[in-house]
Amino acid sequence: xSTHRVRVGSTDLDVxxxxxxxxxxxxxxxWIPHSCTQGTCGxxxxxxREGAVNHRESPEYTLTCDERARGMxxxxxxxxxxxLVVEPTGSVDESIPRHPLRDxxxxxxELSDIAARTRRLVVELDDDxxxxxGQYCELLVPGTTVGRQYSMANPPGDTRRLEFHIKLTPGGxxxxxxVFATLAVGERISLRGPLGQFHLVAEQEQSAILxxxxxxxxxxxxxxxHALEHRLIPEIHLYHGGRTRDDLYDxxxxxxxxxxxxxxxxxxxxxxxxxDGATGLVTDAVLDDFxxxxxxxxxLCGPPPMIDAGVKALKRRRMAPRLIFREEFTPALPxxxxxxxxxxxx
Ligand code: FES
Numbered sequence: 001x002s003t004h005r006v007r008v009g010s011t012d013l014d015v016x017x018x019x020x021x022x023x024x025x026x027x028x029x030x031w032i033p034h035s036c037t038q039g040t041c042g043x044x045x046x047x048x049r050e051g052a053v054n055h056r057e058s059p060e061y062t063l064t065c066d067e068r069a070r071g072m073x074x075x076x077x078x079x080x081x082x083x084l085v086v087e088p089t090g091s092v093d094e095s096i097p098r099h100p101l102r103d104x105x106x107x108x109x110e111l112s113d114i115a116a117r118t119r120r121l122v123v124e125l126d127d128d129x130x131x132x133x134g135q136y137c138e139l140l141v142p143g144t145t146v147g148r149q150y151s152m153a154n155p156p157g158d159t160r161r162l163e164f165h166i167k168l169t170p171g172g173x174x175x176x177x178x179v180f181a182t183l184a185v186g187e188r189i190s191l192r193g194p195l196g197q198f199h200l201v202a203e204q205e206q207s208a209i210l211x212x213x214x215x216x217x218x219x220x221x222x223x224x225x226h227a228l229e230h231r232l233i234p235e236i237h238l239y240h241g242g243r244t245r246d247d248l249y250d251x252x253x254x255x256x257x258x259x260x261x262x263x264x265x266x267x268x269x270x271x272x273x274x275x276d277g278a279t280g281l282v283t284d285a286v287l288d289d290f291x292x293x294x295x296x297x298x299x300l301c302g303p304p305p306m307i308d309a310g311v312k313a314l315k316r317r318r319m320a321p322r323l324i325f326r327e328e329f330t331p332a333l334p335x336x337x338x339x340x341x342x343x344x345x346x
Contacts, residue, residue: 004051004080008032009087015080021046021053022075026101026195033090037076037138037149037195039063040330043090044075051084096201099130099194104137106162108187111179115242115249117168118215119179121150123189128159133200133226134219134299134327137162137193141174147192148174151219151301151327155226165215165249198301198327200227206295207235209319211282211310213302214247219327220301221250228261237265237289241282241306243272283309286317293317301327 003014006021011030015021022044025032034044042062048071055068058077075088110122129137133156138147150164169175183189200208200223208227210220217240227233242248247270254266267289269282278285283306298319300310307328314324 004083006051006080006084006086009092015084017081018079020076021073021078021080021084021086023101025075029098029100031092031098032075032088033092033197034076035196035198035327036330039074039077042074043197045089046073046075046078046086047071047089048073048078049085049087051080051082053078053084054081096199097132099132101192101195102127102129103190103192104129105188105190108183108185108189109161111183111185114165116244116246117180118247118249119166119168120153120249121164121166121179121183123162123164123191125160125162129162129193130159131156131194133222134198135194135196136219137164137191138195139164139174140190140192141178142189144173146173149195151196151198151222152194153218153221155222155229157226157229163218165218167215196327198299198325199223200232200299203230203232204297205234206297207237208233208297208299209286209290209293209314210236210238211241211286211298211300211302211306212239213241213282213306216300216302216306216327216329217250218301220299223299224257224264228257228264233263235263235265237267237286239267239269239282239286241269241271241285241302244270245273245275281309282306283313286310287313290317293319295320297323297325299325299327303329 002017006013006015008025008030013024013028015024022032035041039059039062053073056077058074063074104125106123106125109124112120114120136149136151138149140147153163166179168180212220224236224238248268258264258266269278269285293314298314300307307326
C-alpha cells in the first residue's frame, strides 16, 4: 500500500493512501482531538498547511465549502493525496494519559438481555487494552468494513474483559442484523480502540454529577467504578433516566455499590411510569436535588435533548461550563447506527 509522509504538530507519520489521518495519528499516539470518528461532530478539524487531502464523505454540515477552501479538513475522514503538514485546531491537553489506537480480537463470553431492547455484551480480549474511563471502542460488523462505536462500561483496570451496553436500533446493521440476531457466546469478534475524549482521568476535589439516559449509562458506569476504586472523587451522584422500569438496568449493581461506598449515590428516574422512586425528567431530578453545583463537575451521556437539558440544569445550578463534559448520541451517517460525541461544554 502506498503511503504519504504526514507531519502532525511535531510528529511525522506514514499514512496509507486509504487511511484516515486520525487513524494513523492515534495509532502512533499522536493526539488529535476527536469524538465521533465518523464526520459528524467536527471536533477533529485540521488545518492543512501543506499538501492535498481527499475529504471523502466529509459532510458539508460538519465541514463547509468555505472551510475546505480555507484548507480545513476532518482528520477522521480525510486521507492524504500527497505528503502533508497538518495542524489540529482543537486544544491538546498534554497532561491526559494517551493510549495508542490498536486492533483487537476477542471472544464473546456473555450476551444477555438486560433491559427493553438492550443487551450486555462482554468480550474477553486476546490482548490487553489500555484506555481511560469513559472512552469507547469500534466493533467491526462481520462481513463488512463498518465499525460501530460503543463505550466500555467496565473500568480501565479490566484490560482484558470489556463490557458494552447495546440498544436495538430498528434496521440497524450492527444491532438488528448482528448483535440481536446472529451473535452468540463463543463467537470471535474484532474491534479497534480506544477512541474518544469523554473521560475521567484526574483526581477531583469536589463532587461529580453523572447523568445518563438509556445506554448512556455505560461510560458513566466505567467512570464511577474507576473513581471509586481509586478514590478520585469525594462524592458521586449517578442519575440514570428511563421511560419505564423496563428501561432501567444494573439497578441491583448500583444499589449494592451505594451500600458499599458512602460517597456513591444512585438515582434511577422514570419519566413515563409512576413507581416508588423518582419520576419526571432525569435532569429535573438533578435540579430538585441540588440548590448549587458550584465547584462540582458533570458527566452527561445520552440523547441530544437530555444532554441539552442537563447542561442547562447544571449551568443553572452554577456548575462551571469547563467542568461539564458530555457524550451525545448523534444522528449517524447512512452507514452507521449512532455514535457518541464528546466535548467539554464551552
Ligand atoms: S468529525 Fe471527526 S471526530 Fe467527529
